[in-house]
Amino acid sequence: MNTNHLSPSLLTWLRCFDAVARHNSFTLAAKELHVTQGSVSQQVKKLEEYLGVPLFYREGKSLSLTREGARLSLVSEQSFETLNQAVGKLRRDQRSTNAPLNLSCSPSFAMLWLTPRVSDLLQGKSGVTVRIYGEYHMLDRVGMGLSGIQAGIRFDPGHYVDLNEEMFLDEWIIPVTTPEFLARHPDIRSIADVAPGMMLHDENPWHSATQNVEWNTWLEAMDAPPSKPGGVYFNLSQLAMVAALTGQGIAMGRLALVYDELKSGRLVAPFPCAVKSKASYRFISGQKSTDTNEHLRQWLHATSDQFKLERNELLEQMGIECRQR
Template sequence: MKTMPSPDNLLAFDALARAGSFTAAADLLDCHKSLVSARVKELEREMGAALVLRTTRKVALTEAGERLRPHAARLRETMAQARMAVDETQQDMAGPLTISTTSSLAQYVLGPILGDLATLHPALQLSLQVDNRLQDPVADVLDFCLRSARSHAIHDDRLVARLAGYASENLYASPTYLARHPAIRQPSDLAAHRLLVTESEHQSGLKLSCGEQLLHQPISMLFYLNHYPLQTHLALAGHGITLLTDYTASQYLERGELVRVLPEWHCDYWPIYLVHPFRSPLARKYQAFIDFVLPRVAAALPENRAQIGSDGRANNTR
């Protein structure tokens, strides 16, 4: 079985055929002439034929060398075209770009930002996948994931995780609901109220912290549901108290549609990361996406300047 010729050896032969001497060929390839000589000798061994006739000043191609010459030239041209194609891709601000995140981050944080990005770079084909399960950018063929670091590991050695900011989750209710029900001055008062929570939050109790004080508050009257946007809608409609992230509640607080319940007590706190497969160097559109999205996500997170407090984790990803 004959040995397949090495591309490096073929390129050295092509440079020699074009330049006419080992010294000139070395200048073309920006290497030492001894390397060119070694590669041409190795190519002759691979091909099983003498390819050049060596003299003190110049080289001449044998019949086999002349027949090989156009094939080596085509290899050089193909590799140059491959480099050009990759360079264009690296510099292009066009083509597909797929991002995944959770429903609440998509609605309240990332969706509006991607709308602005699409306006700025209309040639980008942006695709936002909304999925509350933990997605693997490599296995799921995603360019970026915006993740809440709550109950799941954020990345492994195949991925890069860039801190986007911090989020917190607290208790909120509408002024209408609070006006119709007993006042809430301490966590134990929650027992007399309707809580819009998941079943797991009911079973474990609400985890509340105030400074160094930490407690699990049992819940009695409640409404089970595991759909985060529906929790927001029901709370706005005055059907009970629910847990919301700060970035979800902020616009409703500004409009007076929601009120923070037990404002001195906090429920959960966690970082949010922009995760992507390790690529170096990054294509221009990927770097532009990072530079555009990261500061805007941070600005959309009210807790982005806070320091990490409690190390508690919630049981689900929203």
């Protein structure tokens, strides 16, 4: 029996070291691994104690590899990349033409925009299977490989490391509510009349978003003061939309998610001004593209281009002004 195996603790230390070495930053490594900076620093320190040598020079905010660190980094990066490719290949079974496409998608976008259109995606693609997972964690190359995810759709400002990303649909935000809610509150004539308790929030529109970012982005464009604490917070935009639809208050709607409800009249815009969001919808994939990935990418662009035309036509019909911020 070969006892020279790597323990789970040692593997954890090595993965943290590898991330720090690639980014030359504890902060970026922590972001990739979805842990705190202090945790990454602690794991690297344990590895240095285990090896008996320093792996980094730390001078103030400056960070660089020692000679031993550089040697280990070369091996660790190659090893993790080889492992990532092997696991990803086994999970995807790329040799099969009928291998499924596993897509990780922001939940609200998946439910309200992607799902109603998904049959068009498969048109003319007999034998293709698509698995859609409603998820909103940050994507990274290693995580996608280990979980067998070939592509992702996220609503955020972008800036992914070691992944291909491209924006396929911009987003505009606007307060929405029901006609019945406005009828019960006839005193609401301007945004100043909206009490904080009437506001419905998506607590985390994207990873690392500041609190109330969507409401405050819209309010800033209106030259209005930031929102005060209050109202109800949800972890999904769709939940805030459901609350608005049931007359619970006023939600900050994303046009891609509330288009159908605005068009039907179930939701209305009490303040006819849409503001461009700080985030957009992005298609994310690994460095190596596949035919199915490329088909999805092209379909997203074509479908979103058609949606933009329909969206702009609706905004014009409703007399809604668009502001860039």
